[in-house]
Amino acid sequence: MRVIRWFLCTLLTLCGVTGVAHADPPARVHRGRNPAPVRPSASVGWPNNGSLDNGRHLAASTSVRILPGRVLQWGTDELVGLLERCAARLKRQLQAPITVGDLSARVGGRIARHRSHQSGRDADLAFFARPDSPRGAWRPVAPTDYVVFDRTGRSLDGTLRFDTARNWALVHALLTDPRVRVERIFISSPLRSLLLQHARAIHAPGRVISLAANTLVQPARVSPHDNHFHIRIVCPSGDRRCHTGVWLPPPPRRRRVAPVRRSRAATTHGYAPRHRATDR
Numbered sequence: 001m002r003v004i005r006w007f008l009c010t011l012l013t014l015c016g017v018t019g020v021a022h023a024d025p026p027a028r029v030h031r032g033r034n035p036a037p038v039r040p041s042a043s044v045g046w047p048n049n050g051s052l053d054n055g056r057h058l059a060a061s062t063s064v065r066i067l068p069g070r071v072l073q074w075g076t077d078e079l080v081g082l083l084e085r086c087a088a089r090l091k092r093q094l095q096a097p098i099t100v101g102d103l104s105a106r107v108g109g110r111i112a113r114h115r116s117h118q119s120g121r122d123a124d125l126a127f128f129a130r131p132d133s134p135r136g137a138w139r140p141v142a143p144t145d146y147v148v149f150d151r152t153g154r155s156l157d158g159t160l161r162f163d164t165a166r167n168w169a170l171v172h173a174l175l176t177d178p179r180v181r182v183e184r185i186f187i188s189s190p191l192r193s194l195l196l197q198h199a200r201a202i203h204a205p206g207r208v209i210s211l212a213a214n215t216l217v218q219p220a221r222v223s224p225h226d227n228h229f230h231i232r233i234v235c236p237s238g239d240r241r242c243h244t245g246v247w248l249p250p251p252p253r254r255r256r257v258a259p260v261r262r263s264r265a266a267t268t269h270g271y272a273p274r275h276r277a278t279d280r
Contacts, residue, residue, distance in 0.1 A: 046118070046247035050109075050118045050243075056076065058073040061084075072104060085179075121235070126147070126228050127143075127149065132161040185231055
């Protein structure tokens with residue numbers, strides 16, 4: 001009996017092991033480290049002498065269009081979020097995407113074609129343009145590059161017109177964003193006048209017109225910005241290393257010149273003695 005009992009126990013044990021072997025394996029438990037949280041961006045220094053930490057990339061979408069050949073689309077969380085919100089707003093209102101040029105490099109610093117755009121708070125936006133003809137006057141034109149407009153709002157080749165209505169809608173969206181405050185919008189003085197005249201004609205809110213009048217400026221000692229908007233936001237809250245304004249290099253140090261010792265003959269007779277070249 002003991003032999004039979006031992007044989008049955010062994011057989012049941014083997015059957016149980018075989019059933020376990022063919023069962024589904026238990027789900028794996030990940031025992032590695034949790035992924036590190038995404039750190040917020042930081043604007044360091046000045047727009048013309050700074051850098052960018054943990055920059056955020058502005059991606060193309062149905063409401064954001066990137067100019068061909070431009071790859072510098074990095075900025076602070078605040079700047080990229082502002083552009084995305086304004087682009088979505090204009091897409092709903094006007095059925096037209098915004099066209100973006102350069103922001104900053106991934107880590108900030110100097111980039112070609114710009115003196116600023118170094119700390120992730122600057123962005124270039126192409127003007128909205130429309131055909132300069134009665135037919136299709138409300139149809140927006142997708143630019144392949146920046147277009148220069150004269151003081152009347154006409155392109156230099158005479159084919160396009162500065163789309164004042166859409167460009168004012170963009171300025172209005174930027175200035176009334178609830179999360180980010182815009183410090184400056186650089187644009188030429190004639191085009192600035194066209195925008196403010198349009199805002200008064202459509203009876204835009206007075207506070208927005210006053211804010212636009214103080215924010216839209218033509219920069220000094222650089223190009224007048226008659227072919228694109230240059231947006232600059234204020235320093236994000238919490239960025240203690242961010243500086244408002246622009247960095248000014250220190251004035252050059254004046255070299256101290258040793259006083260010239262005049263000879264007795266020059267003092268007495270009113271002229272300096274002439275020396276040979278070998279005496280110098």
